[in-house]
Amino acid sequence: MAKLLIKSGRVIDPANKIDEVLDILVDDSKISKVAKNIKVEADKIIDAQGKIVMPGLVDMHVHLREPGREDKETICSGTKAALHGGVTTLLAMPNTDPAIDCLESIKILKSLINKSAKANVFICAAITKGRKGQDLTDIASFKKEGVVAISDDGASVDDDEIMFEAFKRAKEAGIPVICHCEDKKLSAGGVVNAGFTATRLGLRGISKESEYKRVERDINLAEKSNAKLHICHLSCEESVEMIATAKKKGIKVTCETAPHYFVFNEEAVLGYDTNFKMNPPLRTKKDMLAIQKGLSDGLIDAIASDHAPHTENEKDIEFERAEFGVTGLETEFVASVTQLVNNNLLDWSSLVMKMSLNPSKILGIEKGTLSVGADADIIVVDPNKEWKIKKDFFLSKSKNSSFIGLPLKGFVEVTICQGKVHKWNS
Amino acid sequence: MWKRKDLLGLEELSKEEIELILSTAESFKEVSSREIKKVPALRGKTVVNLFYEPSTRTRVSFEVAAKRLSADVINIATETSSVKKGETLIDTGRNIEALKADVIVIRHNCSGAAAVLARNVSLNVVNAGDGWHEHPTQALLDIFTLKEKLGDIDGLNVSIVGDIAHSRVARSNIWGLTKLGAKVTICAPKMLIPAGIEETGVTVTHNIDDALKNADAINVLRMQFERDGETAFPKQLEYFKEFGITGDRLKKAKKDIIVMHPGPINRGIEMSSGVADGANSVILEQVTNGIAVRMAVLFLVTQARESNGQITD
Numbered sequence: 001m002a003k004l005l006i007k008s009g010r011v012i013d014p015a016n017k018i019d020e021v022l023d024i025l026v027d028d029s030k031i032s033k034v035a036k037n038i039k040v041e042a043d044k045i046i047d048a049q050g051k052i053v054m055p056g057l058v059d060m061h062v063h064l065r066e067p068g069r070e071d072k073e074t075i076c077s078g079t080k081a082a083l084h085g086g087v088t089t090l091l092a093m094p095n096t097d098p099a100i101d102c103l104e105s106i107k108i109l110k111s112l113i114n115k116s117a118k119a120n121v122f123i124c125a126a127i128t129k130g131r132k133g134q135d136l137t138d139i140a141s142f143k144k145e146g147v148v149a150i151s152d153d154g155a156s157v158d159d160d161e162i163m164f165e166a167f168k169r170a171k172e173a174g175i176p177v178i179c180h181c182e183d184k185k186l187s188a189g190g191v192v193n194a195g196f197t198a199t200r201l202g203l204r205g206i207s208k209e210s211e212y213k214r215v216e217r218d219i220n221l222a223e224k225s226n227a228k229l230h231i232c233h234l235s236c237e238e239s240v241e242m243i244a245t246a247k248k249k250g251i252k253v254t255c256e257t258a259p260h261y262f263v264f265n266e267e268a269v270l271g272y273d274t275n276f277k278m279n280p281p282l283r284t285k286k287d288m289l290a291i292q293k294g295l296s297d298g299l300i301d302a303i304a305s306d307h308a309p310h311t312e313n314e315k316d317i318e319f320e321r322a323e324f325g326v327t328g329l330e331t332e333f334v335a336s337v338t339q340l341v342n343n344n345l346l347d348w349s350s351l352v353m354k355m356s357l358n359p360s361k362i363l364g365i366e367k368g369t370l371s372v373g374a375d376a377d378i379i380v381v382d383p384n385k386e387w388k389i390k391k392d393f394f395l396s397k398s399k400n401s402s403f404i405g406l407p408l409k410g411f412v413e414v415t416i417c418q419g420k421v422h423k424w425n426s
Numbered sequence: 427m428w429k430r431k432d433l434l435g436l437e438e439l440s441k442e443e444i445e446l447i448l449s450t451a452e453s454f455k456e457v458s459s460r461e462i463k464k465v466p467a468l469r470g471k472t473v474v475n476l477f478y479e480p481s482t483r484t485r486v487s488f489e490v491a492a493k494r495l496s497a498d499v500i501n502i503a504t505e506t507s508s509v510k511k512g513e514t515l516i517d518t519g520r521n522i523e524a525l526k527a528d529v530i531v532i533r534h535n536c537s538g539a540a541a542v543l544a545r546n547v548s549l550n551v552v553n554a555g556d557g558w559h560e561h562p563t564q565a566l567l568d569i570f571t572l573k574e575k576l577g578d579i580d581g582l583n584v585s586i587v588g589d590i591a592h593s594r595v596a597r598s599n600i601w602g603l604t605k606l607g608a609k610v611t612i613c614a615p616k617m618l619i620p621a622g623i624e625e626t627g628v629t630v631t632h633n634i635d636d637a638l639k640n641a642d643a644i645n646v647l648r649m650q651f652e653r654d655g656e657t658a659f660p661k662q663l664e665y666f667k668e669f670g671i672t673g674d675r676l677k678k679a680k681k682d683i684i685v686m687h688p689g690p691i692n693r694g695i696e697m698s699s700g701v702a703d704g705a706n707s708v709i710l711e712q713v714t715n716g717i718a719v720r721m722a723v724l725f726l727v728t729q730a731r732e733s734n735g736q737i738t739d
Binding site: 194195196205272316317318319321 | 516557
């Protein structure tokens with residue numbers, strides 16, 4: 001068996017309440033020992049002195065685009081990008097072409113993943129056929145195929161009764177429902193946050209109401225059905241407040257946000273840069289601060305990228321015609337360290353919880369820990385490196401990132417996935 | 427001193443930059459009254475009018491302005507170009523650049539299109555109207571006309587009436603007038619007031635008599651009733667009844683109130699024919715002044731690129 005020793009790093013593993021300088025021994029693909037000064041003949045040693053060693057990140061919101069839009073991203077390029085950003089496990093969203101809405105497409109996707117994924121990929125299947133919000137998929141049969149959640153991400157099921165039935169079926173299957181909360185009747189045609197910024201730009205606005213009204217509806221249905229609801233990419237204060245109230249009432253709701261919602265606000269759009277066009281849109285400064293507070297209060301459970309790769313042809317055009325979405329796999333961790341840890345909004349342990357342990361718990365997967373016997377999914381981080389991302393940094397097929405040129409602090413030096421070591425240079 | 431390669435909008439301009447355009451326009455105005463209406467300021471330069479939206483008056487005004495500066499002018503309209511074949515805006519811009527043109531005057535139905543083009547080509551870009559965003563030369567000619575009639579803009583009461591929400595003319599006027607110290611009132615049905623517009627410093631009213639009461643000038647926007655159905659929009663006759671400028675309404679306003687309209691007028695909807703053709707109307711003078719303002723803009727941006735080039739190259 002190949003032995004890998006990670007020496008003298010500050011090991012942060014909130015699942016085991018560890019935050020101290022330790023060695024980690026990996027035997028093939030599993031963690032075999034976590035202790036001080038491990039004496040062993042290792043095949044490979046990583047000197048992690050002055051570095052932080054933590055579980056690999058678990059990103060529960062990724063668009064890999066395969067099958068269907070391999071020009072934007074493939075399972076191979078997307079998972080390489082994931083490893084590059086410290087993400088060893090990800091959840092692939094079902095809005096591919098075809099959508100992942102039946103056993104057949106799930107099997108096709110699984111074989112594609114087996115063939116070309118470089119990181120651990122879990123599958124999220126669609127709630128309705130073709131993600132059209134009308135006919136429910138065969139949710140009960142999905143779980144034994146390894147599906148860990150359902151979502152119509154990119155759309156929300158408008159019909160309350162269909163959605164309620166979906167919650168009931170998800171509860172029976174024991175998997176969470178991931179909700180993209182948007183009432184398209186209220187957001188119709190909008191491209192930026194509604195308000196003065198939209199007025200200045202002469203662009204149609206997307207009201208916050210279109211988001212939080214749907215958050216409210218989904219919380220109500222989750223309460224009635226007692227199913228597990230996970231709300232994705234929170235962008236506004238009202239949504240945060242509604243989830244706070246729901247959690248107090250004991251409703252099973254969890255939520256995530258994405259780095260762009262706590263690093264930027266709507267004013268980033270003022271130059272019509274389509275790398276700041278996403279859905280939901282960047283909101284006001286007040287909303288950005290509410291998201292930050294939600295993270296530091298512990299209310300927001302997870303940080304996910306909503307990695308949404310698009311080709312230059314789809315982005316480098318008139319703002320209102322450009323696709324929604326930005327990439328994030330390779331930036332989410334350093335962006336979170338820069339904005340949250342360095343500004344004392346989160347400590348390292350909480351960051352690991354939001355980016356690794358909590359998503360694993362929400363999805364019910366055995367990831368996010370450095371326990372003995374766990375998969376050797378580990379990252380080594382230089383917490384002090386200051387750098388800027390250039391366009392040629394990305395391994396993703398697409399370069400539509402909001403973070404190009406921004407000063408960052410923190411760098412993923414090594415990603416270990418299932419015991420396999422990947423080293424990175426900036 | 428003018429340093430900008432492009433004119434994209436009035437929001438980004440300083441008071442001094444706006445005043446420089448206006449004073450430059452003043453000196454160009456005389457050219458159009460000469461027997462030989464031409465100066466050699468842009469001789470040897472090529473101005474391309476790239477129009478993605480049908481427009482007659484703005485396009486013709488830019489063409490006349492460029493020709494009076496001795497530039498060569500090429501008009502590209504979407505119907506006759508490769509745009510219909512799916513060429514992107516940036517590709518089209520780069521092709522025009524490869525033709526060694528000097529200025530692109532762009533009209534586009536998407537807000538921000540001029541900005542996208544400007545950052546992807548090295549030639550001068552002049553925004554001739556982008557979506558609902560800005561129409562800077564229209565506002566500049568409106569302000570030029572006001573200044574000619576009333577003198578200093580600082581302290582003037584100017585009301586803008588009509589579909590503010592979807593109007594690039596309104597936005598550019600609001601930025602320009604407020605920067606120069608005018609007190610601006612906007613007047614429209616609630617559904618046509620854009621969110622947060624008060625933050626620009628304007629006063630909002632839904633009552634036309636309030637908008638007229640103390641106004642030194644009123645700028646009446648064209649109502650685009652083709653928008654009905656696309657967004658909430660008032661009915662034509664209702665609109666005229668509530669907001670139309672009539673002789674009776676003007677009687678209650680200042681006697682020598684200036685009435686402006688960017689054209690083309692919907693007679694009997696935004697204003698009565700009597701008002702459009704009446705003593706207070708300066709609508710045709712606006713058209714004349716448009717040439718001087720556009721000459722000034724074309725002159726300033728091309729000069730800026732030349733002097734920038736000398737410094738950096």
